[in-house]
Every structure is written in C-alpha cells, then in structure tokens.
Amino acid sequence: MMTEILLKISVRELCQVEKITEQFVIEAVESGIAAPVEGKEVADWVFDTTSVHWLKKAIRLHQDLEIDWIAVAMVIDLLRQKESLQREKQIIQQQLERFLQQTQSS
C-alpha cells in the first residue's frame, strides 16, 4: 500500500499538529525562523516541510532553554548556516578528491 506524502502544510494544520497558536507562528515568521511559501493572509499561509522542521526546533528551544524569539531566531539562523556549510564542504571535498585522484592507466 502506498502512503500519502506531503511536502507542504497549511498554517491551520501546523497549529493543530504542533499544538501552537497562530500567534506563535506569526512571531516565528516575523523573527525569520520560517517563511510561508504561499498565501498572503495569515490564514492562507502554507509552509514547506523543511520550514516545519525548523519551526519545531525553534519551539523546543524557546520552551526548553527559556530563550526569547530573537535569540531563538539567531540560533536557528546559525544552525541553518551550519547545516548548509557542512553540505557545501562535503561537496567541495568530494570534488577536490576527484580532481586530485590519480587516474588508473588502462
């Protein structure tokens, strides 16, 4: 049986599954933690699944570390940068290895 996969989530469902209020989401968007991919009005906002991942992280940090949204946004921003730099480093390292690798004589 094939399962239903989703790449997007509406603000309504996001609030429901994460047990957060719309106000929570607005604050997160205002501080740059997540950005809706669709929708002008808050009620029409749609997020991609990667945004949900970061939102969840942000909510946990906000609650567990008792830090305010500005600090959470900074942490999330740095974590995101770290993730993308790590990926970039991996790609460049692999390319460099290919370039330096001695070709086997045929």
Added chain:
Amino acid sequence: MKFKDYYQILGVNPDTESKDIKMAYRRLARKYHPDMNPDKGAEEKFKEVAEAYEVLKDPARRAEYDELRQYGGRAGAGFEPPPGWQSTSGAGARTDSFSEQEFSDFFNSLFGQRGHEFRSSQTEGDFGFRGRDLELEMPIFLEDTLTDESKQVTYHIPVYENGQVRQVKKSLNVKIPKGVMDGERIRVKGQGAAGQGSGANGDLYLHIRLVPHPLFDVQGHNLLITVPLTPWEAALGAKVTIPTLKGKINLTIAPNAQSGQKLRIKGKGLPSKTGTGDLYAILKVVMPPTVNDDAKKLWTKLSETADFDPRAEWSNA
C-alpha cells in the same frame, strides 16, 4: 525504582535559591539540548536535567520533593513513595518539547503521569494526545530522483503499553517525488507514533540524503562530472564520450583546453520544479603514469620548441 537526586543532577546544593537553580538549569540545558548537541547521550542527559528542573523550579513540587528526600531518598538507592503518598502539586501539562516528555518512573510515582494540554484551543472532553513525530534519515540514489520512485522505509515506532515503551518494527512504501533535493524533508502523514486516547497519530518525517555517486557530484539541480584528458587531447582538442544519468553523450573538447575548465551541457542535470538542471564537465589534464623512450624523445622535442613558461609570473618576484 531508583531515587533521583535532582539537586545532584543540576549540580546545586539543596539550599540553593530558585534563581540559582534556574541558572544551573539554563547552563546545562544549553550544553545538552539535543537541538544544539548532536552527541549520543546528550538527549538522555538533557531529559534528566529537564526533569530535575521541572520539579525544583516549582516551589510546591520542590517542597514535596524535599520532604521525600528527608524521608530517606539517596541517589541511586532503591526507592518507593511512602504509603498513601499523594502529590498536591501534580505533574503539569505535557507538550512536545524535549524537556516535557517521557519523564522517569521516579517522577511519575511522585507527581503522577502528566496530563495533556493544547496550547491552542482544546475541545472539551477530548482526552487523547497526539503521537510523537518521528524523523528518519532517508538515503536516496541520484538515479532515483529522476522519476517518482517508490521506496520501502523500515523503521521503529515506540509503542506505549502498560507504562512501558516497546519498539515495534514497521515497513512502509513511500513515493519519493521526482526532483527531490538533498536535505529536503518529506512528511508522511500519520505514520509516526500512535496517538493515545482520541489523539491522532504523529507524522513521519523523511530527511532526504543523496548517496554520493561514483561519477557525479550534485550542486543544486546541476550535476558535475570530472573528465580526465590526455595532454595531447587538451592541446589538440578531442571528441570524448561522457556518461550522463541517462545514457552516454559525445562531447567536443576545443583545442587548448585547460585543467579545471568547465563545459556546460544543457538539460542533462537533475529535474526540478523549475525545469531541468545542467551537467557540467570539468576537465582534468592527466599525465601518463610512465614515459617510454619513444615518448621521451617526443617530449624532449616539444620542450625544445615550445615557448611556454608556466612560472613566468615568478620571475618578477
């Protein structure tokens, strides 16, 4: 059941003021929070610290805990709550943060199982709570991103039975959408941990990781391939056959090619929502590993006639 010394866990004295308890918690929380610390064991450590703080930050709960501690609790020693023990402070609401899930049996025996509270609206009479979301790394071959590909995912789901957690193996067929990118996350609705009572199931999140390919590197939706050339191919130009993800193509190398030079082959990259990416051929001039006498003569002749100094810039240094 072992007695837990919450003061020891937070590294404070039993007479520490509440503001210092908060400080100790914050210091340890920052250090061990699973979102900040990827080390194995950090999550366990964090949960322990969070549980200790949950009790010690609340004056009523702390007073009850102190009483029990007096009653004979020692860290690591066997412990049973006194007969007829009934907490008046309760366990508080349950949320999805790391600090507020799955407290120890010790905690539960003192303060009871935690209730559940929706931070948004809660329907009256709804006593269930939603199952946990699970996140899984999903290795995908580059070739599998070209079409909608069905993949089997096998993972473990925590199941709660009579206060015990058991891991149950589960297999699913998931359609991985065409054009999926490294690092992207896919939500599989309702396939996380089961909800309790009337609560819905959690979701499963698949974190897409592209498996390194033996030939191609990925940069966004573009592919890169390193093309080795002989020095004479680089000098004179050549036609070489190069592999793509969908069969082979012929590539014309213009004369005077250089190592590191990039040639774009349009539309031979990865599919995406905005069109297909390109394939970049990166040239790499390779010397033959050995030189025989005939070749040596030819190289010598070349060295005598060629007017080329790759270190010309150094002469001014």
